């Protein structure tokens with residue numbers, strides 16, 4: 001019997017993976033060949049999706065992008081034995097795009113059957129949890145701190161320090177919350193991890209609970225990810241049945257209960273305090289800090305809130321040691337970052353690599369230029385609140401400090417590429433429009449400022465008194481940056497200012513020409 | 515043959531007509547949990563396709579909250595709707611990654627060809643058109659979701675076809 005992998009990742013399905021899987025099964029049945037089709041996660045080489053892999057003596061051999069119309073030809077070429085075909089790429093793990101990455105947190109994604117507990121354990125699953133069970137909570141926090149891991153949700157706060165604060169906080173109960181809201185456009189790593197390796201997130205939640213002495217946890221997933229919700233729900237059910245969740249986890253003294261909560265279409269609920277409000281059943285309005293969630297979080301109790309990728313990284317730290325993890329990266333950016341190449345790129349997808357690679361290397365080596373074949377003009381890094389970078393900045397190293405010094409940010413690792421047909425005035429306007437649409441409404445600079453920002457940019461686009469409106473926009477950006485309660489209003493000026501600074505030629509327009 | 519993965523299947527969901535009994539059954543079908551309001555509103559919308567304003571008093575009563583609290587939450591979240599949806603739900607991504615590969619033109623095509631604004635439902639109830647800021651398919655845009663099933667690299671002609679094919683019998687023939 002031959003095993004064939006066809007991803008069930010929702011991105012792969014968006015370009016026909018289900019049809020390809022069905023066509024393979026149909027053809028195999030017709031010619032009486034026994035084929036087991038396993039629906040794995042995606043390897044993250046999105047430009048090759050649907051990527052079909054066949055298990056051969058040489059290893060897994062890749063074909064892609066495959067459509068259902070290609071299936072007959074693949075059978076004729078003997079793909080079940082790894083036969084040559086124009087869509088063939090040889091042994092998957094040797095494809096340079098993949099081989100040149102440091103897949104630590106994504107080591108299992110695309111490799112295993114996401115809901116198989118056997119696959120999970122055969123590929124290093126539960127190693128971290130077993131180790132954590134033999135450690136004291138303090139030791140776990142210390143090890144995470146020693147790894148240098150900083151939060152991957154955007155703010156970059158040291159994860160071990162946050163855990164220690166919750167551990168030390170007095171409280172009759174404590175909570176752990178996973179932020180799986182992944183609202184930033186241009187990002188999809190959390191989704192792929194949940195769809196492709198859901199037990200990893202569950203294991204990491206158990207570890208975090210042991211580290212801070214919590215017995216209850218929530219994963220808050222955005223409603224835009226129905227496949228991730230379904231996969232996580234199925235995995236949680238299996239984890240309970242396997243004794244990985246519930247009373248006496250893996251036979252230890254630790255009880256842990258984990259639940260999925262689904263968002264309802266509010267970007268601001270990715271902000272941690274708005275998320276807590278939402279979990280409590282309220283409007284997703286941002287809370288003033290202090291108190292920190294680590295002291296007074298969910299239902300007023302000490303609460304850890306971490307991004308999916310931060311939690312996934314913790315498992316690498318525990319399974320392989322703080323030193324191993326810290327050896328990747330540069331400066332105060334330790335370990336690997338899961339970059340997501342998106343937008344107008346020839347080769348989009350997941351690039352997990354040590355911090356420190358330059359933006360230009362990322363665009364040349366991995367993105368392989370734009371999808372349109374036209375020159376790249378702007379790259380937005382770090383989601384909708386991140387700066388637009390110009391080609392003159394492509395030699396900047398992708399690490400937290402270098403980007404902060406350049407008035408930019410890495411955020412959740414999204415890299416969105418635009419070619420030279422982009423109108424940067426329109427992109428600046430969109431940043432304000434997005435903030436106006438998604439503001440929680442608590443503070444004036446954000447709620448009113450963003451609406452005013454759209455109006456001012458509209459006047460600039462219309463060529464109305466450009467110089468005066470330029471100044472007005474600068475002032476507005478300053479007001480929003482300084483006067484907003486959270487980073488929604490506080491960082492919306494970042495993309496706008498990057499356009500003012502680096503793409504101002506798009507803002508000076510003759511009157512009447514839009 | 516392998517088991518079908520637990521994923522959105524792109525089928526039109528089937529909803530029941532509003533009744534107090536069905537609403538109470540939906541509310542009470544959920545296990546006891548802390549912070550139950552959002553899960554309950556999701557359950558009601560899953561049952562009826564929308565949260566009928568008549569649910570507000572019922573939910574307030576069941577959870578011992580004020581009507582203002584329930585109403586406040588119901589109106590805060592853009593997913594929650596208070597009028598019946600169309601038979602097909604189309605979401606067009608307006609995020610930056612999709613913009614960079616023609617998402618703006620696709621969004622304009624959607625509203626103009628369907629004659630429906632974002633957030634609105636066609637007069638004949640055939641379809642609801644929503645904008646969304648990112649569907650997590652940013653390397654394969656422009657992205658559209660039809661009844662929860664993602665479609666990548668969608669060009670205008672394909673959008674027209676997807677909408678035609680997703681229509682339950684008789685709609686938009």
Ligand SMILES: Cc1cc2nc3c(=O)[nH]c(=O)nc-3n(C[C@H](O)[C@H](O)[C@H](O)COP(=O)(O)O)c2cc1C
Pocket residue numbers: 150151152153154155156157159179180181182183184267268269270271272273305306307308310311486487488
């Ligand atoms: C407007 C706004 C949106 C945010 N959205 C997300 C998000 O979608 N996912 C996420 O992990 N963090 C998001 N954050 C950051 C969280 O507030 C918080 O810093 C993070 O969840 C902490 O986890 P970490 O330390 O593991 O990064 C957002 C912040 C703001 C201000």
Ligand code: SF4
Pocket residue numbers: 268286438439440441442443444446447484485486487488489490
């Ligand atoms: S900055 Fe905007 S999103 Fe943040 S608290 Fe103020 S109004 Fe709400």
Ligand code: FES
Pocket residue numbers: 185186187607608609610611612613647648649650651652655657
């Ligand atoms: S920006 Fe459209 S799917 Fe992410």
